[in-house]
Amino acid sequence: MTPAVAVLTEERILDAAEDVLRRFGPTKATVVDVAKALGVSHGSVYRHFPTKVALRDAVARRWLDRLVEPLDPARDTNGPAAERLLRWLERLAAIKQGLALNDPELFATFSQLTAEAREVVAAHVDHLAAMITEIIADGVRSGEFVVTDPVTAGRAVLHATARFHHPLHAAEWADPAVGSELHEVWQLLVQGLAARP
Template sequence: MPEPLTADSILDTAEEVLRRYGPAKTTVVDVARALAVSHGSVYRHFPSKAALRDAVTQRWLDRVSAPLADVVAGDGPAAERLRSWVGLLAATKQGIAREDPELFATFRQVTSEAGEVVDAHVAHLAAQLARIVEAGRDDGEFAVADPAVAGLAVLQATALFHHPAHADEWGSAGLGDQLDAVLDLVLDGLRVR
Protein backbone atom coordinates (compact mmCIF):
# COMPACT_ATOMS: atom_id res chain seq x y z
CA MET A 1 0.00 0.00 0.00
CA PRO A 2 1.48 3.37 -1.00
CA GLU A 3 2.29 6.01 1.60
CA PRO A 4 -0.40 8.68 1.99
CA LEU A 5 0.25 11.88 0.08
CA THR A 6 1.18 14.69 2.45
CA ALA A 7 2.22 18.30 2.01
CA ASP A 8 5.73 17.35 3.18
CA SER A 9 6.06 14.51 0.67
CA ILE A 10 4.92 16.84 -2.09
CA LEU A 11 7.44 19.49 -1.00
CA ASP A 12 10.25 16.91 -0.84
CA THR A 13 9.46 15.83 -4.38
CA ALA A 14 8.97 19.39 -5.61
CA GLU A 15 12.47 20.28 -4.39
CA GLU A 16 13.94 17.35 -6.32
CA VAL A 17 11.96 18.17 -9.46
CA LEU A 18 12.99 21.84 -9.23
CA ARG A 19 16.59 20.76 -8.89
CA ARG A 20 16.33 18.47 -11.91
CA TYR A 21 14.37 20.70 -14.30
CA GLY A 22 14.81 24.20 -12.89
CA PRO A 23 12.04 26.61 -11.95
CA ALA A 24 11.22 27.69 -15.50
CA LYS A 25 10.49 24.15 -16.70
CA THR A 26 8.97 22.62 -13.56
CA THR A 27 5.21 22.16 -13.54
CA VAL A 28 2.75 20.73 -11.05
CA VAL A 29 2.29 17.86 -13.51
CA ASP A 30 6.03 17.10 -13.24
CA VAL A 31 5.76 16.96 -9.46
CA ALA A 32 2.65 14.77 -9.64
CA ARG A 33 4.33 12.45 -12.15
CA ALA A 34 7.35 12.06 -9.86
CA LEU A 35 4.96 11.16 -7.03
CA ALA A 36 2.99 8.80 -9.27
CA VAL A 37 -0.27 10.64 -8.52
CA SER A 38 -2.61 12.84 -10.50
CA HIS A 39 -1.93 16.56 -10.60
CA GLY A 40 -5.33 16.99 -8.94
CA SER A 41 -3.93 15.23 -5.87
CA VAL A 42 -1.16 17.83 -5.64
CA TYR A 43 -3.69 20.64 -6.12
CA ARG A 44 -5.66 19.35 -3.12
CA HIS A 45 -2.67 20.33 -0.97
CA PHE A 46 -1.50 23.37 -2.95
CA PRO A 47 -4.16 25.25 -4.94
CA SER A 48 -1.75 26.56 -7.60
CA LYS A 49 1.76 26.30 -8.98
CA ALA A 50 2.53 29.61 -7.25
CA ALA A 51 1.29 28.24 -3.90
CA LEU A 52 3.51 25.17 -4.32
CA ARG A 53 6.54 27.33 -5.18
CA ASP A 54 5.82 29.63 -2.24
CA ALA A 55 5.65 26.62 0.10
CA VAL A 56 8.94 25.26 -1.24
CA THR A 57 10.49 28.70 -0.82
CA GLN A 58 9.13 29.06 2.71
CA ARG A 59 10.49 25.67 3.65
CA TRP A 60 13.94 26.50 2.33
CA LEU A 61 14.03 29.89 4.04
CA ASP A 62 12.89 28.29 7.30
CA ARG A 63 15.80 25.84 7.08
CA VAL A 64 18.19 28.73 6.61
CA SER A 65 16.81 30.82 9.46
CA ALA A 66 15.95 28.14 12.07
CA PRO A 67 19.50 27.86 13.51
CA LEU A 68 19.55 31.63 13.98
CA ALA A 69 16.86 31.38 16.67
CA ASP A 70 19.36 29.62 18.94
CA VAL A 71 21.74 32.57 18.64
CA VAL A 72 18.92 35.01 19.46
CA ALA A 73 17.91 32.99 22.52
CA GLY A 74 21.48 32.42 23.64
CA ASP A 75 23.38 33.98 26.47
CA GLY A 76 26.29 36.36 26.38
CA PRO A 77 26.89 39.92 25.32
CA ALA A 78 24.62 41.22 22.59
CA ALA A 79 27.58 42.30 20.46
CA GLU A 80 28.91 38.73 20.38
CA ARG A 81 25.46 37.31 19.62
CA LEU A 82 24.88 39.84 16.84
CA ARG A 83 28.26 39.00 15.30
CA SER A 84 27.50 35.26 15.61
CA TRP A 85 24.02 35.67 14.11
CA VAL A 86 25.22 37.55 11.03
CA GLY A 87 28.19 35.22 10.65
CA LEU A 88 25.96 32.15 10.81
CA LEU A 89 23.49 33.57 8.27
CA ALA A 90 26.32 34.42 5.89
CA ALA A 91 28.08 31.08 6.38
CA THR A 92 24.84 29.14 5.85
CA LYS A 93 23.87 30.85 2.62
CA GLN A 94 27.39 30.95 1.26
CA GLY A 95 27.85 27.29 2.18
CA ILE A 96 24.72 26.26 0.30
CA ALA A 97 25.83 28.27 -2.72
CA ARG A 98 29.26 26.65 -2.65
CA GLU A 99 28.24 23.06 -1.83
CA ASP A 100 25.13 22.81 -4.00
CA PRO A 101 25.27 25.59 -6.59
CA GLU A 102 22.55 23.99 -8.72
CA LEU A 103 20.06 23.94 -5.87
CA PHE A 104 21.10 27.41 -4.72
CA ALA A 105 20.57 28.81 -8.22
CA THR A 106 17.12 27.22 -8.29
CA PHE A 107 16.14 28.71 -4.95
CA ARG A 108 17.67 32.03 -5.89
CA GLN A 109 15.31 32.20 -8.86
CA VAL A 110 12.32 30.85 -6.96
CA THR A 111 12.78 33.30 -4.09
CA SER A 112 12.99 36.19 -6.53
CA GLU A 113 9.43 35.29 -7.60
CA ALA A 114 8.01 34.75 -4.09
CA GLY A 115 7.68 38.36 -2.97
CA GLU A 116 5.36 37.94 -0.01
CA VAL A 117 7.23 34.91 1.32
CA VAL A 118 10.57 36.68 1.02
CA ASP A 119 9.20 39.88 2.58
CA ALA A 120 7.97 37.86 5.57
CA HIS A 121 11.37 36.15 5.81
CA VAL A 122 13.22 39.47 5.79
CA ALA A 123 10.84 40.83 8.44
CA HIS A 124 11.49 37.71 10.55
CA LEU A 125 15.27 38.10 10.24
CA ALA A 126 15.09 41.80 11.09
CA ALA A 127 12.91 41.00 14.12
CA GLN A 128 15.49 38.46 15.33
CA LEU A 129 18.20 41.08 15.07
CA ALA A 130 15.94 43.59 16.83
CA ARG A 131 15.63 41.18 19.76
CA ILE A 132 19.42 40.98 20.06
CA VAL A 133 19.74 44.77 19.83
CA GLU A 134 16.97 45.24 22.39
CA ALA A 135 18.71 42.86 24.79
CA GLY A 136 21.90 44.86 24.33
CA ARG A 137 20.04 48.07 25.03
CA ASP A 138 18.39 46.59 28.12
CA ASP A 139 21.79 45.43 29.41
CA GLY A 140 23.33 48.88 28.83
CA GLU A 141 25.58 47.61 26.06
CA PHE A 142 23.88 49.43 23.17
CA ALA A 143 22.45 52.94 22.93
CA VAL A 144 19.55 52.48 20.54
CA ALA A 145 16.21 54.28 20.55
CA ASP A 146 14.39 51.83 18.28
CA PRO A 147 15.68 48.23 18.17
CA ALA A 148 13.40 47.39 15.22
CA VAL A 149 14.96 50.12 13.07
CA ALA A 150 18.44 49.08 14.18
CA GLY A 151 17.74 45.40 13.47
CA LEU A 152 16.65 46.13 9.91
CA ALA A 153 19.63 48.44 9.44
CA VAL A 154 22.04 45.70 10.52
CA LEU A 155 20.41 43.27 8.08
CA GLN A 156 20.67 45.78 5.26
CA ALA A 157 24.24 46.78 6.14
CA THR A 158 25.37 43.16 5.90
CA ALA A 159 23.39 42.19 2.79
CA LEU A 160 26.52 41.70 0.68
CA PHE A 161 27.39 38.68 2.81
CA HIS A 162 24.04 36.86 2.87
CA HIS A 163 21.62 38.19 0.25
CA PRO A 164 21.41 35.82 -2.75
CA ALA A 165 21.64 38.78 -5.15
CA HIS A 166 25.30 39.05 -4.12
CA ALA A 167 26.14 35.35 -4.49
CA ASP A 168 28.46 36.02 -7.42
CA GLU A 169 30.64 38.10 -5.09
CA TRP A 170 30.93 35.47 -2.34
CA GLY A 171 34.04 33.88 -3.80
CA SER A 172 36.13 37.04 -3.53
CA ALA A 173 39.26 36.93 -1.44
CA GLY A 174 39.03 38.57 1.94
CA LEU A 175 35.24 38.40 2.17
CA GLY A 176 35.40 37.23 5.79
CA ASP A 177 37.66 40.15 6.66
CA GLN A 178 35.22 42.50 4.96
CA LEU A 179 32.36 41.09 7.04
CA ASP A 180 34.39 41.57 10.22
CA ALA A 181 35.09 45.19 9.25
CA VAL A 182 31.42 45.90 8.54
CA LEU A 183 30.38 44.32 11.84
CA ASP A 184 33.05 46.29 13.72
CA LEU A 185 31.62 49.48 12.24
CA VAL A 186 28.00 48.49 12.94
CA LEU A 187 28.75 47.47 16.52
CA ASP A 188 30.71 50.64 17.12
CA GLY A 189 27.63 52.61 16.05
CA LEU A 190 25.37 50.65 18.42
CA ARG A 191 27.56 50.84 21.53
CA VAL A 192 26.96 53.16 24.44
CA ARG A 193 29.45 56.04 24.42
Protein backbone atom coordinates in the same frame (compact mmCIF):
# COMPACT_ATOMS: atom_id res chain seq x y z
CA MET B 1 -2.13 -7.96 1.22
CA THR B 2 -1.97 -4.76 -0.81
CA PRO B 3 1.07 -2.54 -0.22
CA ALA B 4 0.48 0.38 2.14
CA VAL B 5 -0.28 3.54 0.17
CA ALA B 6 1.35 6.59 1.77
CA VAL B 7 -1.10 9.36 2.58
CA LEU B 8 -0.61 12.37 0.31
CA THR B 9 0.48 14.99 2.83
CA GLU B 10 1.64 18.54 2.09
CA GLU B 11 5.07 17.47 3.33
CA ARG B 12 5.28 14.67 0.73
CA ILE B 13 4.17 17.02 -2.06
CA LEU B 14 6.76 19.58 -1.03
CA ASP B 15 9.49 16.92 -0.95
CA ALA B 16 8.55 15.84 -4.47
CA ALA B 17 8.27 19.43 -5.72
CA GLU B 18 11.71 20.27 -4.32
CA ASP B 19 13.16 17.25 -6.06
CA VAL B 20 11.43 18.08 -9.37
CA LEU B 21 12.59 21.71 -9.20
CA ARG B 22 16.09 20.50 -8.55
CA ARG B 23 16.04 18.12 -11.51
CA PHE B 24 14.22 20.22 -14.12
CA GLY B 25 14.89 23.79 -12.89
CA PRO B 26 12.20 26.36 -12.03
CA THR B 27 11.57 27.26 -15.67
CA LYS B 28 10.62 23.76 -16.80
CA ALA B 29 9.19 22.10 -13.69
CA THR B 30 5.39 21.69 -13.74
CA VAL B 31 2.71 20.51 -11.33
CA VAL B 32 2.21 17.49 -13.62
CA ASP B 33 5.86 16.52 -13.06
CA VAL B 34 5.29 16.68 -9.32
CA ALA B 35 2.13 14.57 -9.56
CA LYS B 36 3.95 12.00 -11.74
CA ALA B 37 6.81 11.76 -9.25
CA LEU B 38 4.23 10.99 -6.54
CA GLY B 39 2.21 8.61 -8.71
CA VAL B 40 -0.98 10.67 -8.25
CA SER B 41 -3.17 12.86 -10.49
CA HIS B 42 -2.35 16.57 -10.72
CA GLY B 43 -5.83 17.15 -9.29
CA SER B 44 -4.68 15.54 -6.04
CA VAL B 45 -1.79 17.99 -5.86
CA TYR B 46 -4.10 20.92 -6.60
CA ARG B 47 -6.34 19.88 -3.69
CA HIS B 48 -3.44 20.81 -1.37
CA PHE B 49 -1.97 23.69 -3.40
CA PRO B 50 -4.59 25.49 -5.49
CA THR B 51 -2.09 26.95 -8.00
CA LYS B 52 1.42 26.36 -9.31
CA VAL B 53 2.45 29.65 -7.69
CA ALA B 54 1.06 28.51 -4.32
CA LEU B 55 3.09 25.28 -4.57
CA ARG B 56 6.29 27.13 -5.50
CA ASP B 57 5.78 29.66 -2.72
CA ALA B 58 5.33 26.80 -0.25
CA VAL B 59 8.57 25.16 -1.43
CA ALA B 60 10.43 28.47 -1.14
CA ARG B 61 8.94 29.13 2.31
CA ARG B 62 9.92 25.72 3.65
CA TRP B 63 13.42 26.04 2.20
CA LEU B 64 13.98 29.49 3.76
CA ASP B 65 12.49 28.36 7.10
CA ARG B 66 14.97 25.51 7.21
CA LEU B 67 17.82 27.87 6.39
CA VAL B 68 17.07 30.20 9.29
CA GLU B 69 16.37 27.49 11.88
CA PRO B 70 19.98 27.39 13.16
CA LEU B 71 19.87 31.18 13.52
CA ASP B 72 17.32 31.31 16.35
CA PRO B 73 18.93 33.80 18.80
CA ALA B 74 17.72 31.73 21.76
CA ARG B 75 20.26 29.05 20.74
CA ASP B 76 23.22 31.32 21.54
CA THR B 77 22.75 33.70 24.47
CA ASN B 78 26.29 33.68 25.86
CA GLY B 79 28.45 36.76 26.33
CA PRO B 80 28.09 40.37 25.17
CA ALA B 81 25.37 41.23 22.64
CA ALA B 82 27.97 42.69 20.25
CA GLU B 83 29.75 39.31 20.09
CA ARG B 84 26.44 37.45 19.72
CA LEU B 85 25.56 39.74 16.83
CA LEU B 86 28.90 39.00 15.14
CA ARG B 87 28.41 35.25 15.56
CA TRP B 88 24.85 35.52 14.23
CA LEU B 89 25.94 37.50 11.15
CA GLU B 90 28.82 35.12 10.50
CA ARG B 91 26.46 32.15 10.82
CA LEU B 92 23.99 33.70 8.37
CA ALA B 93 26.82 34.48 5.93
CA ALA B 94 28.23 30.95 6.33
CA ILE B 95 24.83 29.37 5.58
CA LYS B 96 24.24 31.41 2.42
CA GLN B 97 27.84 31.39 1.25
CA GLY B 98 28.18 27.68 1.98
CA LEU B 99 25.17 26.86 -0.19
CA ALA B 100 26.34 29.09 -3.01
CA LEU B 101 29.83 27.57 -3.03
CA ASN B 102 29.02 23.91 -2.27
CA ASP B 103 25.86 23.38 -4.34
CA PRO B 104 25.76 26.24 -6.86
CA GLU B 105 23.04 24.55 -8.98
CA LEU B 106 20.62 24.11 -6.09
CA PHE B 107 21.50 27.62 -4.94
CA ALA B 108 20.71 29.03 -8.41
CA THR B 109 17.43 27.09 -8.52
CA PHE B 110 16.29 28.44 -5.18
CA SER B 111 17.56 31.94 -5.90
CA GLN B 112 15.39 31.99 -9.02
CA LEU B 113 12.45 30.50 -7.12
CA THR B 114 12.67 33.04 -4.29
CA ALA B 115 13.18 35.95 -6.72
CA GLU B 116 9.63 35.20 -7.90
CA ALA B 117 8.18 34.63 -4.42
CA ARG B 118 8.25 38.24 -3.27
CA GLU B 119 5.88 37.89 -0.32
CA VAL B 120 7.65 34.79 0.93
CA VAL B 121 11.00 36.57 0.75
CA ALA B 122 9.57 39.66 2.48
CA ALA B 123 8.46 37.42 5.38
CA HIS B 124 11.93 35.78 5.43
CA VAL B 125 13.64 39.20 5.55
CA ASP B 126 11.28 40.31 8.36
CA HIS B 127 12.12 37.12 10.22
CA LEU B 128 15.88 37.72 9.92
CA ALA B 129 15.51 41.37 10.98
CA ALA B 130 13.41 40.29 13.98
CA MET B 131 16.19 37.94 15.11
CA ILE B 132 18.72 40.80 14.98
CA THR B 133 16.22 42.99 16.86
CA GLU B 134 16.06 40.32 19.57
CA ILE B 135 19.85 40.40 20.04
CA ILE B 136 19.87 44.22 20.02
CA ALA B 137 17.03 44.37 22.57
CA ASP B 138 19.01 42.02 24.85
CA GLY B 139 21.97 44.39 24.47
CA VAL B 140 19.77 47.35 25.42
CA ARG B 141 18.52 45.50 28.52
CA SER B 142 22.08 44.73 29.62
CA GLY B 143 23.10 48.37 29.06
CA GLU B 144 25.51 47.45 26.27
CA PHE B 145 23.55 49.11 23.46
CA VAL B 146 21.75 52.46 23.48
CA VAL B 147 18.96 52.15 20.93
CA THR B 148 15.52 53.67 21.23
CA ASP B 149 14.01 51.62 18.40
CA PRO B 150 15.48 48.09 18.20
CA VAL B 151 13.08 47.18 15.37
CA THR B 152 14.45 49.89 13.08
CA ALA B 153 18.01 49.12 14.20
CA GLY B 154 17.54 45.41 13.45
CA ARG B 155 16.36 46.15 9.93
CA ALA B 156 19.25 48.61 9.40
CA VAL B 157 21.82 46.00 10.50
CA LEU B 158 20.31 43.44 8.12
CA HIS B 159 20.36 45.91 5.21
CA ALA B 160 23.90 47.07 6.05
CA THR B 161 25.15 43.48 5.78
CA ALA B 162 23.28 42.54 2.56
CA ARG B 163 26.58 42.18 0.69
CA PHE B 164 27.48 39.23 2.91
CA HIS B 165 24.23 37.24 2.85
CA HIS B 166 21.99 38.42 -0.01
CA PRO B 167 22.10 35.75 -2.77
CA LEU B 168 22.55 38.52 -5.37
CA HIS B 169 26.12 38.95 -4.14
CA ALA B 170 27.07 35.26 -4.45
CA ALA B 171 29.69 36.00 -7.13
CA GLU B 172 31.61 38.20 -4.66
CA TRP B 173 31.82 35.51 -1.95
CA ALA B 174 34.74 33.67 -3.51
CA ASP B 175 36.93 36.64 -2.52
CA PRO B 176 38.83 35.61 0.63
CA ALA B 177 38.62 39.22 1.93
CA VAL B 178 34.84 38.90 2.40
CA GLY B 179 35.17 37.61 5.97
CA SER B 180 37.27 40.52 7.20
CA GLU B 181 35.03 42.96 5.32
CA LEU B 182 32.00 41.67 7.24
CA HIS B 183 34.01 42.15 10.43
CA GLU B 184 34.74 45.79 9.48
CA VAL B 185 31.08 46.54 8.83
CA TRP B 186 30.02 44.81 12.08
CA GLN B 187 32.60 46.86 14.02
CA LEU B 188 31.13 50.13 12.77
CA LEU B 189 27.56 48.95 13.37
CA VAL B 190 28.07 47.83 16.97
CA GLN B 191 29.89 51.08 17.73
CA GLY B 192 26.80 52.83 16.36
CA LEU B 193 24.48 50.65 18.46
CA ALA B 194 26.52 51.36 21.61
CA ALA B 195 26.83 55.12 21.05
CA ARG B 196 24.91 57.61 23.20
CA PRO B 197 23.05 59.95 20.84
